[in-house]
Amino acid sequence: MDITLQDIRKTFGRVIACDRVTLAVPGGTIQGLLGENGAGKSTLMKILSGFLRPDSGEIRLDGTPVIFRHPADAVRTGVGMLHQDPLDYPTLTVLENFMSGRPERFFPSRSAATRRLRELAGTFGFAIDPRACLDTLTVGERQQLEILRLLSLDVRVLILDEPTTGISAAQKAQLFETLRRLAVEGRTVLFVSHKLEEVESLCHRVAVLRSGALAGAQVPPYTTAELVALMFGRPIVFPQREPAAPGRPVLELRALSAMDDRLRLAPLDFDLRAGEVVGLAGLTGSGQRLLLRTCAGLVRPVAGTVRVNGRDLTGQVYPSCRRHGVVFVPTARLEEGLIGDMNLSEHLLLVQPPRRLFIDRPRALEAAEERIRDFAIRGSPDSLMRELSGGNQQRALLSLLAPPLALILIEEPTRGLDLESAAAVWTRLRAHCRAGAAILFLSSDLDEIRAHSDRIVVFFCGRSSPPLDPSRTDREELGRLIGGKGWDREAAG
Amino acid sequence: MDWPTILLTGLAGVLATAGPLVVAAIGEAISERAGVVNLSLNGTLILSAMAGFAAAVATGSLAAGFLCGAAVGAAAALLVAFAGITLRQSQVAVGFVLALTLRDLAYFLGAPVMGAAGPRLDILPVPLLERLPVVGPMLFRQDVMTYASFLLIAAAWVWIYRTRPGLTLRGLGEQPAAAFVRGADVIRLRYLYTVAGGALVGLAGPMYSLSVKAGWKGTISGLDGLGWIALALTIFGGWHPLRIAAGAYLFAFLQWLGVVLQPFLPGIPSQVLQVAPFPFMILTLVLVNVGQAEWTSRLLALLPEGGRRRLAGLLRLLRASPPAALGQTFKRE
Numbered sequence: 001m002d003i004t005l006q007d008i009r010k011t012f013g014r015v016i017a018c019d020r021v022t023l024a025v026p027g028g029t030i031q032g033l034l035g036e037n038g039a040g041k042s043t044l045m046k047i048l049s050g051f052l053r054p055d056s057g058e059i060r061l062d063g064t065p066v067i068f069r070h071p072a073d074a075v076r077t078g079v080g081m082l083h084q085d086p087l088d089y090p091t092l093t094v095l096e097n098f099m100s101g102r103p104e105r106f107f108p109s110r111s112a113a114t115r116r117l118r119e120l121a122g123t124f125g126f127a128i129d130p131r132a133c134l135d136t137l138t139v140g141e142r143q144q145l146e147i148l149r150l151l152s153l154d155v156r157v158l159i160l161d162e163p164t165t166g167i168s169a170a171q172k173a174q175l176f177e178t179l180r181r182l183a184v185e186g187r188t189v190l191f192v193s194h195k196l197e198e199v200e201s202l203c204h205r206v207a208v209l210r211s212g213a214l215a216g217a218q219v220p221p222y223t224t225a226e227l228v229a230l231m232f233g234r235p236i237v238f239p240q241r242e243p244a245a246p247g248r249p250v251l252e253l254r255a256l257s258a259m260d261d262r263l264r265l266a267p268l269d270f271d272l273r274a275g276e277v278v279g280l281a282g283l284t285g286s287g288q289r290l291l292l293r294t295c296a297g298l299v300r301p302v303a304g305t306v307r308v309n310g311r312d313l314t315g316q317v318y319p320s321c322r323r324h325g326v327v328f329v330p331t332a333r334l335e336e337g338l339i340g341d342m343n344l345s346e347h348l349l350l351v352q353p354p355r356r357l358f359i360d361r362p363r364a365l366e367a368a369e370e371r372i373r374d375f376a377i378r379g380s381p382d383s384l385m386r387e388l389s390g391g392n393q394q395r396a397l398l399s400l401l402a403p404p405l406a407l408i409l410i411e412e413p414t415r416g417l418d419l420e421s422a423a424a425v426w427t428r429l430r431a432h433c434r435a436g437a438a439i440l441f442l443s444s445d446l447d448e449i450r451a452h453s454d455r456i457v458v459f460f461c462g463r464s465s466p467p468l469d470p471s472r473t474d475r476e477e478l479g480r481l482i483g484g485k486g487w488d489r490e491a492a493g
Numbered sequence: 494m495d496w497p498t499i500l501l502t503g504l505a506g507v508l509a510t511a512g513p514l515v516v517a518a519i520g521e522a523i524s525e526r527a528g529v530v531n532l533s534l535n536g537t538l539i540l541s542a543m544a545g546f547a548a549a550v551a552t553g554s555l556a557a558g559f560l561c562g563a564a565v566g567a568a569a570a571l572l573v574a575f576a577g578i579t580l581r582q583s584q585v586a587v588g589f590v591l592a593l594t595l596r597d598l599a600y601f602l603g604a605p606v607m608g609a610a611g612p613r614l615d616i617l618p619v620p621l622l623e624r625l626p627v628v629g630p631m632l633f634r635q636d637v638m639t640y641a642s643f644l645l646i647a648a649a650w651v652w653i654y655r656t657r658p659g660l661t662l663r664g665l666g667e668q669p670a671a672a673f674v675r676g677a678d679v680i681r682l683r684y685l686y687t688v689a690g691g692a693l694v695g696l697a698g699p700m701y702s703l704s705v706k707a708g709w710k711g712t713i714s715g716l717d718g719l720g721w722i723a724l725a726l727t728i729f730g731g732w733h734p735l736r737i738a739a740g741a742y743l744f745a746f747l748q749w750l751g752v753v754l755q756p757f758l759p760g761i762p763s764q765v766l767q768v769a770p771f772p773f774m775i776l777t778l779v780l781v782n783v784g785q786a787e788w789t790s791r792l793l794a795l796l797p798e799g800g801r802r803r804l805a806g807l808l809r810l811l812r813a814s815p816p817a818a819l820g821q822t823f824k825r826e
Contacts, residue, residue, distance in 0.1 A: 101675025
């Protein structure tokens with residue numbers, strides 16, 4: 001189905017989310033939609049799928065103008081969308097999720113729906129148990145189910161909004177395979193992402209949005225530098241790794257072991273020196289997260305010692321670790337790191353409470369303004385944290401880390417961030433390193449680990465490898481270790 | 494009278510006195526499943542009891558009494574829905590204020606009919622079925638509204654778990670945006686279910702004043718607090734009609750037991766037996782919901798594998814969590 005978006009405009013209050021965007025997508029293609037966070041990609045796609053109504057502009061399908069009052073209208077016409085946060089019912093079963101929204105009879109036939117689901121899942125090689133409860137599925141499986149549900153409704157246009165966040169590499173490969181196949185069948189796929197390499201490997205053509213307007217388009221062969229320039233309006237400078245001058249040890253772990261309900265960390269000896277960055281790699285739940293949280297004093301170790309700058313902090317809780325210059329930056333920014341309904345100046349007051357009863361509001365605002373300038377946060381001292389984009393939340397979180405810092409423990413420093421924000425985050429972290437802090441971070445992004453670590457430690461089932469030199473360890477070898485291969489040799493060495 | 498007869502009549506009475514609680518709690522469960530919490534239950538129940546009684550006295554028609562009660566309940570729910578959905582105010586605050594206001598309104602407006610002689614629902618035995626041993630006298634010698642409460646349990650279960658609109662209803666309180674992309678008109682459905690649930694709560698009032706606790710005696714009608722019990726039953730019953738009904742029957746049974754046992758336990762003050770059902774009820778329901786507690790899973794981990802899995806399965810069956818979007822407003826943009 002050919003899609004034409006003509007002069008689509010959408011505003012939220014004073015913010016222009018889409019500014020007269022015109023885009024034509026021929027049927028049977030995979031169209032990529034690139035743009036940094038907040039460029040208007042999601043808004044545009046929500047308009048195409050009937051979730052939002054445009055202020056002005058026209059949508060034409062195969063040349064016929066259509067008006068969607070409701071997402072169900074769009075699905076009936078053949079346009080379906082996978083939202084960035086899955087819109088499904090976690091407490092219901094897979095089958096119930098599949099049946100919901102389908103034109104079933106008043107008393108739906110479970111057996112017929114089960115057959116249909118099995119048949120469709122079989123076609124694409126998805127293994128989904130219809131009787132399972134949805135909250136036992138991974139994000140990737142929930143996504144597969146949603147694709148099947150939309151296909152069973154016979155959509156001919158499939159929109160995917162950042163579908164690769166939170167799914168495994170294998171699921172990503174399977175997803176791309178599925179999308180290619182759908183395109184071959186003549187369906188149109190719109191793939192929204194801020195990750196260049198994904199778009200380059202999958203899409204037949206790419207359009208780039210910047211600040212709500214169409215910045216440009218490309219067809220293969222893609223030139224990464226040009227796409228980056230289109231996305232950000234200028235080239236991005238990536239922080240380079242600087243060889244660490246080995247300083248004095250900041251963090252010393254001796255036979256440290258910890259445990260949660262799933263995992264036990266094998267005794268670990270490790271030294272981290274001032275100015276050094278060490279990346280922890282491994283599949284989710286292999287022990288790297290447990291180690292970070294143990295060092296932060298959020299998990300009590302079962303054995304061993306943690307020393308920071310020579311001081312024994314074993315079993316100390318996070319507030320006392322903080323007093324000794326240890327900070328922890330969690331993945332779940334809005335759940336653990338920030339308070340969604342408070343603004344930046346209030347956060348600053350919480351972190352550096354004045355020694356008085358009453359708050360000096362003008363000064364707090366001034367301090368917040370200063371952070372906003374220094375960290376290039378898009379927002380005002382009064383914007384609530386939950387209203388900021390992911391990249392700006394992460395910058396705000398980093399702006400709260402007050403020097404002098406001894407040790408920064410950070411989970412997934414750039415998850416969900418666009419290139420510019422990611423570069424900004426690492427520039428900041430580097431600056432802390434130069435000032436003498438050491439960084440221990442975990443990431444599921446191997447490229448990030450390789451690009452920023454002075455040494456890499458791989459985790460597998462609670463065991464940890466000896467520190468590896470990134471310049472002498474290639475991607476494949478890291479991948480093997482993460483997957484659990486070659487551990488006996490490593491342990492011997 | 495012989496013992497079996499006393500027991501059977503007693504149990505039949507338990508089913509009848511639990512009837513209004515069943516209806517009110519299922520009504521509340523329906524509106525909460527849609528994502529709207531209607532806290533006005535206690536006030537609605539008392540006002541609809543008074544209004545239903547007054548209407549029945551004025552018209553001489555029992556049907557008019559029940560209709561009037563349902564209308565009062567629907568109107569109160571409409572108020573909560575309007576404030577919560579359209580004006581986006583806190584449903585909890587509005588409901589709570591209504592709970593207090595409507596109760597006092599009932600006492601104030603009900604003064605003229607206080608102590609008046611009014612009609613009362615007759616027992617309507619079901620031919621043939623009433624002769625069945627044991628079941629007959631218990632289930633089939635009741636008044637028409639008690640039969641209706643039995644039917645409501647089944648109908649609500651079928652609607653929620655077996656029909657297409659029921660599936661949407663479950664999604665509505667869980668993740669309204671997901672229901673929206675699946676074609677539901679979230680605002681309209683929420684209004685509809687809140688008002689329907691409120692009408693059921695409004696039926697429960699006249700079930701007291703025209704049957705279970707016939708008459709209107711103002712502040713000593715003995716209705717104050719029952720709305721809160723119904724609300725607790727909704728929560729402990731896991732928003733599930735069968736479990737709500739089981740809870741209501743258990744509560745009525747314990748109250749009856751208190752009355753029956755009174756003469757045999759002269760050492761215990763009568764107040765203790767009257768109040769005992771409340772804490773006992775809470776204890777039972779907490780035990781039923783124990784599967785959700787973190788320490789339960791830790792205790793379970795100590796058991797041998799086979800037994801553990803069976804017990805965990807049983808606890809999961811009993812587990813219930815509130816609709817995730819309960820009390821939240823839905824905004825499209």
